[in-house]
Amino acid sequence: MLLHYLKIIFYCFPALIIAQHIDPITLEDEISKLNDQQQYETSLLKLDKIVQDPKSDPFDKAHAYIQMAYTFKRVYNYVMTINKLEQAELEAKKSTHREELESKILAEKMFVYFDMQDQSTVVMLLEKFDDNTVKHLTRETLAHYYTVLGAVAFWDEDYKKVEENYNLAISILEKDNPKHLPNIYRAKLTLYSTLGDYNKAMQTFEKGLYYAEKHDVPIYNIIMHEGLTQHYKRIHDYENALKTQQLVSEKREQYNFTNHSEKLLALQNRLKEERLKIQQEAKKKQQIYLVVISAIIITLIIVLLILLRVYKQKNKLILRENQYIRNEVERLSAKIDTKTNTKNILESHNLTERQLEVIKLVKEGKTNKEIGVELYISENTVKYHLKAIYELLGVKNRIILRETYEL
Numbered sequence: 001m002l003l004h005y006l007k008i009i010f011y012c013f014p015a016l017i018i019a020q021h022i023d024p025i026t027l028e029d030e031i032s033k034l035n036d037q038q039q040y041e042t043s044l045l046k047l048d049k050i051v052q053d054p055k056s057d058p059f060d061k062a063h064a065y066i067q068m069a070y071t072f073k074r075v076y077n078y079v080m081t082i083n084k085l086e087q088a089e090l091e092a093k094k095s096t097h098r099e100e101l102e103s104k105i106l107a108e109k110m111f112v113y114f115d116m117q118d119q120s121t122v123v124m125l126l127e128k129f130d131d132n133t134v135k136h137l138t139r140e141t142l143a144h145y146y147t148v149l150g151a152v153a154f155w156d157e158d159y160k161k162v163e164e165n166y167n168l169a170i171s172i173l174e175k176d177n178p179k180h181l182p183n184i185y186r187a188k189l190t191l192y193s194t195l196g197d198y199n200k201a202m203q204t205f206e207k208g209l210y211y212a213e214k215h216d217v218p219i220y221n222i223i224m225h226e227g228l229t230q231h232y233k234r235i236h237d238y239e240n241a242l243k244t245q246q247l248v249s250e251k252r253e254q255y256n257f258t259n260h261s262e263k264l265l266a267l268q269n270r271l272k273e274e275r276l277k278i279q280q281e282a283k284k285k286q287q288i289y290l291v292v293i294s295a296i297i298i299t300l301i302i303v304l305l306i307l308l309r310v311y312k313q314k315n316k317l318i319l320r321e322n323q324y325i326r327n328e329v330e331r332l333s334a335k336i337d338t339k340t341n342t343k344n345i346l347e348s349h350n351l352t353e354r355q356l357e358v359i360k361l362v363k364e365g366k367t368n369k370e371i372g373v374e375l376y377i378s379e380n381t382v383k384y385h386l387k388a389i390y391e392l393l394g395v396k397n398r399i400i401l402r403e404t405y406e407l
Contacts (some may be wrong), residue, residue, distance in 0.1 A: 022050065024063045025138075031067045035074050036179075036217055038255075041267050043071045048271050062091035062101045069108060073115070074219065075264060081112050103136035107145060114148050119155060122148065140180065143172040147184055154191065162191055182208040182220035186227040193231040201231055222251045349392060358385045362398050 027050075034043040050056050050064040065088035072080040085105055092101035110125040126148070137145060150165030169184045185208030192201035205228050212220035225248045232241035351359070354375070361371045368382045375382070386398065395401045 021057070022060045022063060027063060027067060028070075031070065035071055036215075038218075040071050040075060040264055044068060044264055044267055044271075047071070058091040058093075058095035059097050059101070062088045062095060062105075065091060066104065066108060069112075072264060073112060077264065078112055078116055080264070082109070085109050085112070099132070100136045103133045104138075104141065106133065107137055107141050110148060111144055114151065123152065126152065139172050139176045143169040143176070143180070144183070146172070147187055150187060150191075154187075154194075159191065159195060163188075166191065178211055179215040179217060180220075181211040182217070182224050184208075185211070186220075186223050189224075189227040189231060193234050198231075198235065205231070218251065218255050222248060222255060225251065351389070351392065355385055355389050355392075358382060359389060359401065362386075363402050365402075 031043050031047065034040070034046070047064045047068050051061050053060075056064070065084045069081045069084035069088065072078075072084060085108055089102065089105050092098050092105060095101055106125060106128055110122055113121040113125065129145075134142070134145070146165045146169040150162045150169070153159075153161035153165060166184055166188050170181060173181050173184065185204050188204045189201055189208065192198070192204055205224060208224040208227070209221065212218075212224055225244055229241050229244040229248060232238070232244060357375060358371060361374060366374070368379050368386070372379045372382045389401065390396065393401065393404075395404060
């Protein structure tokens with residue numbers, strides 16, 4: 001039982017450390033730049049450090065997991081992307097910013113399933129959105145949200161609504177983060193190609209490619225060329241479709257998604273092994289600390305028990321001594337009373353035999369009349385004798401006589 005409580009104290013102690021809040025916007029910018037430079041391992045290490053920091057609270061950890069999801073998404077590892085979003089969701093439930101975090105996580109999950117072309121899941125997740133959810137989205141996330149709405153409208157062949165949503169997304173990104181505009185232009189390329197507006201399709205491709213090259217984001221360069229490949233196939237221009245597809249293959253090989261994903265997974269496993277090793281070492285130290293603390297506490301308890309026993313024994317001795325002193329005082333007091341008794345022996349006074357008889361009957365509590373009857377004298381005679389006795393002994397009444405003198 002003692003060890004159980006010690007463990008609770010030991011494990012709960014980190015909670016006493018003051019939590020800190022990261023700046024999610026700054027963190028997202030830092031991770032985005034690292035990912036644009038294909039420094040995915042650096043991103044993951046930085047984010048893992050936040051997750052493992054005892055000063056990080058659920059808000060910090062949730063954002064770190066969201067950024068991990070972004071990183072795995074960049075290398076098309078959707079399984080790990082969803083896994084990290086679920087971990088973020090667990091942290092969000094413990095945060096005071098739960099509503100804001102869950103809105104962001106819901107949007108990111110929808111974007112992942114949208115990338116995976118899982119239309120039914122996308123529609124299901126969209127149904128969970130309401131005005132309260134949307135208000136928590138950043139403008140960049142809102143732009144991607146409009147892109148998904150446009151895609152859903154495309155599936156329903158509501159092309160007017162498709163273009164409206166795409167244009168809303170573009171207007172937001174042009175002001176806030178034009179780096180991601182190729183995402184929208186890739187979708188618009190498909191729209192115009194489907195509608196047979198080939199001029200707009202090529203213009204849209206050029207715009208998307210412009211932003212991809214301007215901001216040096218290889219993945220956007222690839223998706224723009226993938227969109228162009230599909231456009232050529234749609235218009236049966238198989239020669240250009242083949243050329244563009246070959247270009248996409250070359251770019252994908254350069255980008256090497258699989259290799260990046262494998263490196264990230266390897267890093268993830270290495271970090272897990274290192275954490276497990278650290279946890280095992282910490283557990284051993286905890287056990288040593290618990291044993292030492294337990295030994296100290298047990299020693300203290302034994303000392304306290306010994307002191308308590310000594311105290312009880314001393315207390316008994318003191319009680320015995322007090323009782324002995326009390327008995328001695330009583331014995332000495334009785335002895336003194338015997339020697340200095342205030343009561344006087346009546347025989348030492350010159351009293352007549354009749355007066356002694358009267359005193360004896362007074363001490364027995366008899367009245368004057370009763371005394372007279374017993375001594376065969378009148379009541380007045382009794383009074384006479386008492387008056388003489390009072391004067392001789394120096395007392396005022398029969399009560400003092402009864403208590404002061406003894407035969």
